[in-house]
Amino acid sequence: MVSPSVVPYIFLLLFVGCSARPLYPLPGRRNDRNKQPLQTFRAYNIAHRGSNGEIPEETAAAYMRAIEEGTDFIETDILASKDGALICFHDVTLDDTTDITNHKEFANRKRTYEVQGVNTTGFFLVDFTLEELKLLRVKQRYPFRDQQYNGEFSIITFDEFISIALDAHRVVGIYPEIKNPVFINQQVKWPGDKRFEDKFVETLKKYGYRGSYMSKQWLKQPAFIQSFAPTSLIYISNQTDLPKIFLIDDVNMPTQDTNQSYWEITSDSYLDFIKEYVVGIGPWKDNIIPVSSNYLQTPSDLVARAHAHNLQVHPYTFRNENKFLHFNFSEDPYNEYDYWINKIGVDGLFTDFTGSLHHYQEWTNPFASGEKEATRLLHKIELMLSKFKYFN
Secondary structure (H helix, E strand, O other): OOOHHHHHHHHHHHHHOOOOOOOOOOOOOOOHHHOOOOOOOOOEEEEOOOOOOOOOOOOHHHHHHHHHHOOOEEEEEEEEOOOOOEEEOOOOEOOOOEOHHHOHHHHHHOEEEEEOOEEEEEOEHHHOOHHHHOOOOEOOOOOOOOOOOOOOEOOEEHHHHHHHHHOOOOOOEEEEEEOOHHHHHHHOOOHHHOOHHHHHHHHHHHOOOOOOOOOHHHHHOOEOEEEOOHHHHHHHOOOOOOOEEEEEOOOOOOOOOOOOOHHHHOOHHHHHHHOOOOOEEEEEHHHHOOEEOOEEOOOOOHHHHHHHOOOEEOOEOEOOOHHHOOHHHOOOHHHHHHHHHHHHOOOEEEEOOHHHHHHHHHHHOOOOOOHHHHHHHHHHHHHHHHHHHHHO
């Protein structure tokens, strides 16, 4: 019997044929011809720092687990080491998610820097070389999550992250963030006066990531570039046509580079300006729908206005634990997914629990338009052919 999972392959072969093997910059990559393509008919499942609800964030294991669970894109935050290596890590300090305090040889590295206008003290990545960072082990951020993997995995580089996506058995997109570019450009220097953003784009180009949204090149190796810093997104727009997403923080947080307020950057005039450089926005979900006493209030019109400017909306972050689920959803993450996808109409979701979002989507919207009918037709043909077995 023909499995529904093979239907996309059949139609891909019928309508577009077999393509030539792409040239990757590194040897040993899988032949891309038979990879299941990226799904584009429903909201994107974006694995926030990997499947970090189960495995410590930004680790190879968390990203591989997210791919296994069905994510469309693996998301990561990119920072830089003292010697200019690009690494996958969320915080500018190592304190909360590594075993840095166990390394007595680094006890004198604690520093205080101004980060986004706030004096912050800790062990900063920019004071460690890549070799030193590789000595550390990552731990789970939240104490109420599974701690069994603490100390098992190391920090990975941007290159290693990309290799995980390219080695997947199907097409898996990447969703890297240019993280804290103002701070990184202040603290880390590269030869030739290159900026953090330059090195970021160079890495993507090295691995063949290129093409505007939904282009043939993009569908082969999908990528979104994200940042909270609008000047970084505008700067790289001259270097790559990959689609970009402008992240939007809490209403009380100004932009880190232009010091603009939330109210300004979500105005119609600003959305009209920024759409020339980005394909979408990534707001904190509580900015879209205000919350009071853990209950959702009346939704804002941000999603509708973004769509009116032809901008996608990918809110963050969806988490399964009760402390993160508003009372409206009866502590059921599937109710939350249903509300945001079908009532609010978002185009993608950043989630810590890739598997649960994938299961919800497979149960409620497993086929692209017309694919269900095609599957039924194939099953009928197979049944007719099977009758001939008895005459052989």
